[in-house]
Amino acid sequence: MEIQSVGAAFIRPGQVLTDRAALSAAARWTQAVSEADGICVIHLSPGVDPCEITADLREQGLRASPNHVLRGQPLFFGGPASRPFPTPAIGFKPGKSRSNVVVGLLDTGVAKHPWWSSGDWYGRLGPEEADASEGAQAGHGTFIAGLLARRAPGVALSVHRVLDGDGIGDEAAVVRALHRLRERPPQVLNLSFGCNTFDDRPPPLLADAIGALSDTVTVACAGNTGSDRPFWPAALPSTVGVAALDASQERRAPYSGYGTWVDACARGDWLASSFLDGGDFAGYAAWSGTSFATALVAGAIADAARDEPAKEAAERLLGSEGTRQIPDLGVLFPASL
Template identity: 75%
Template sequence: MEIESVGAAYIRPGQVLTDRSALSVASRWTQAVSEADGVCVLHLSPGADPCEVARELREQGHRASPNHVFLGQPLFFGGPASRPFPVPPVSHKPGRSRSGVVVGLLDTGVAEHPWWSGGDWYDRIAPEDADAAEGAQAGHGTFIAGLLARRAPGAALRVHRVLDGDGVGDEATVVRALHRLREHPPHVLNLSFGGHTFDDRPPPLLSDAIAELAGPPVDTPTGRAAGTVTVACAGNTASDRPFWPAALPSVVGVGAVDASGERRAPYSGHGDWVDACAPGDWLTSSFLDGSVHGGDFAGYAAWSGTSFATALVAGAVADAARTEPAREVVRRMLDGHGARQIRDLGVLVPASL
């Protein structure tokens, strides 16, 4: 699909997201409407500006935004390893016991790998994940899945593909996937992608969907409070410009520190909207098997970026959630008591791989 740059943000040309309440108001700009999973995408008539239409709908009290494009990190914005590099096999022995904690992973999909071949630790790959090994950034989800498996042994993984093999997705696809998670919400949700908005304001439908997943505390059969903790990357923009969804107040935004663990990684997004950080340089994990990205990979790679620091933080929350609600884990993690703080990156979370 086409991508257009507006105000240093990327959008789908001629598309606006809203809900059904705005359809009659927006009819004068609308050529067609596609609706699925509670999200309406207005396909605008030629000449209609998605940003102006979204502004006018908001002024009338409707939830609306251009269909922003989101990019998986770090391939598009660089970093010390803006592409993955092959490494020898990385040792990991999957645990046999299950913790009862579920981690949701919205990304490029997860390819088959020896670490989980024949196991049941993650929901089977859906039909749309069949090409999870095809594309310039196809191994992104597989790499993150391995970090989660090592950081939170015993947790189950629920995979939904929202980015294509080049690491490109959009707000409509993400919001629809979030709505599909409502029936069986995960304890922790890993979002290692994002982008800027045309007006630097939070995208309302995305914000609503994440807040709804968090929900109020509810008694569960296990006695734990329900409510999804969402963890998202601060982006490899080397900027303090808000990066969404990480900058949402209901999300744990994660930046990256360099190999020293003392300083912000040069590529990491930063600012008062970043809540936590973890090592992001030259991490090793599961990857695709075969010749991709111009190098020979045998199922393992080294890669750098805030995407992977995010997986370490999400995994740390999921691991601790074995014994207490994930919300309580995050509250304790971010309160700063006894924890190291990195300027403009928040609380430092150790890798512990």
């Protein structure tokens, strides 16, 4: 699908997200409407600006947003860690540990791997949840799944593919996936992707969908923007926004987003995890990005949620006296892989 750049944000041209309440107000600009899983995508008439229509609908008190493009956040630019690198096999054995905690993983999917090939949750996945085999971010979801498996041994993953092999998805697909999660909400939700918005305001339908998972702790990456510009959904008050530290775990990784809207931070540089098996890779890789710092924080919360509700576990880990706070980066979650 096409992508349009607007105000340092990316959107699907000619598309506006709404609920049913806004359809009549937008009728004169509408060419077609597609509705699924609780949201409507208005396909605008040629030449109509989705940002202008969004502003008009919001002035009327209606819920609307351009269909923002969301991207996974591994590191791609500059430095030696700007892509995944093959690494030797990691000496991790899943063992027989079992947890009742379920972690939702919306990403590129998850590929077969020895760490979970015999797991019940993996056996329930269909072909539509398999990780992409081609593209710049193929293996992104598999890499995150491995970080979660090591940080929170025994958890089950609820996998939903919302990004393609290049790590590209859009707000409509993510909101629909979140809507489907309401049937069996996970205790923790990992969102290692995001976007800037055309007006730097929170996208209302995405915020509504996350807010509807009231008992779920949603953890999202602060983005590889190197700026304090709000990155969504990490900047939502209902979400734990995660920045990346360098390998010393003392300083912000230069690429990481930061700001008062960030809640936590963890190492994001040169992490090693599960990966695709093929080409130069034999099932393992080293990679960097706020995507992966997010998985460490989500995993820590999921591990703590074995013994208490996930919301209480998150509040304790984020608010304990004596935990180290880093300005504009939030609470430090030390890497323990």
